Amino acid sequence: QVQLQESGPGLVKPSETLSLTCAVSGSSVISSYYWGWIRQPPGKGLEWIGSVYHSGSAFYNPSLKSRVTISVDTSKNQFSLRLNSVTAADTAVYYCARGQHLVTWGQGTLVTVSS
Amino acid sequence: DIQMTQSPSTLSASVGDRVTITCRASQSISTWLAWYQQKPGKAPKLLIYKASSLESGVPSRFSGSGSGTEFTLTISNLQPDDFATYYCQQYNSDSTFGGGTKVEIK
Numbered sequence: 001q002v003q004l005q006e007s008g009p010g011l012v013k014p015s016e017t018l019s020l021t022c023a024v025s026g027s028s029v030i031s032s033y034y035w036g037w038i039r040q041p042p043g044k045g046l047e048w049i050g051s052v053y054h055s056g057s058a059f060y061n062p063s064l065k066s067r068v069t070i071s072v073d074t075s076k077n078q079f080s081l082r083l084n085s086v087t088a089a090d091t092a093v094y095y096c097a098r099g100q101h102l103v104t105w106g107q108g109t110l111v112t113v114s115s
Numbered sequence: 116d117i118q119m120t121q122s123p124s125t126l127s128a129s130v131g132d133r134v135t136i137t138c139r140a141s142q143s144i145s146t147w148l149a150w151y152q153q154k155p156g157k158a159p160k161l162l163i164y165k166a167s168s169l170e171s172g173v174p175s176r177f178s179g180s181g182s183g184t185e186f187t188l189t190i191s192n193l194q195p196d197d198f199a200t201y202y203c204q205q206y207n208s209d210s211t212f213g214g215g216t217k218v219e220i221k
Contacts, residue, residue: 045202045213045215046204046212048209048211048212061209062209095158100206101149101161101164101165101204102149102161103164103170105158105159105160107158
């Protein structure tokens with residue numbers, strides 16, 4: 001059974017970098033899947049942030065592309081999200097997920113941007 | 116960018132009703148569309164992929180149809196566990212979610 005678990009700071013200061021990691025168990029990040037990040041601001045809908053293929057090729061939401069990096073760490077069987085220059089608008093629950101249609105999700109982690 | 120427009124944004128229904136949610140894409144996405152159910156405080160759950168394929172373990176009262184730019188999610192015989200928010204997602208070109216449809220108890 002594939003499981004995903006997000007980890008990272010729950011509080012980030014404005015203008016700093018948000019960094020999250022998604023640990024994968026029950027599958028390998030080098031298997032033929034996309035691995036992605038999605039976020040959900042409090043009380044709002046889902047927003048796709050981006051995805052990375054097992055080869056390392058990454059695809060990003062055009063509205064976030066200039067600030068986002070998603071990468072795979074095969075040695076640790078995990079993938080990561082970095083979002084630069086954050087503002088209060090980046091406050092959200094961040095989910096990691098597997099696939100193009102997102103068949104497996106992490107439980108989500110709330111990240112608050114505040115000084 | 117492909118935009119996804121979901122309607123209605125809120126739907127009031129009763130147990131046993133047949134419910135239909137629509138998702139429209141701003142350009143053709145073939146059948147690269149998925150539907151998810153989300154309950155408060157929980158991660159979304161995949162219901163349907165490739166427009167009409169039922170994910171393993173999902174009750175057969177959920178069905179999806181459509182291709183190109185217009186898609187529907189139908190829940191026949193609505194059950195108490197089905198009151199939730201539903202999202203469509205296109206994955207033809209990058210990915211985009213619809214705005215969501217909250218299914219409420221009438």
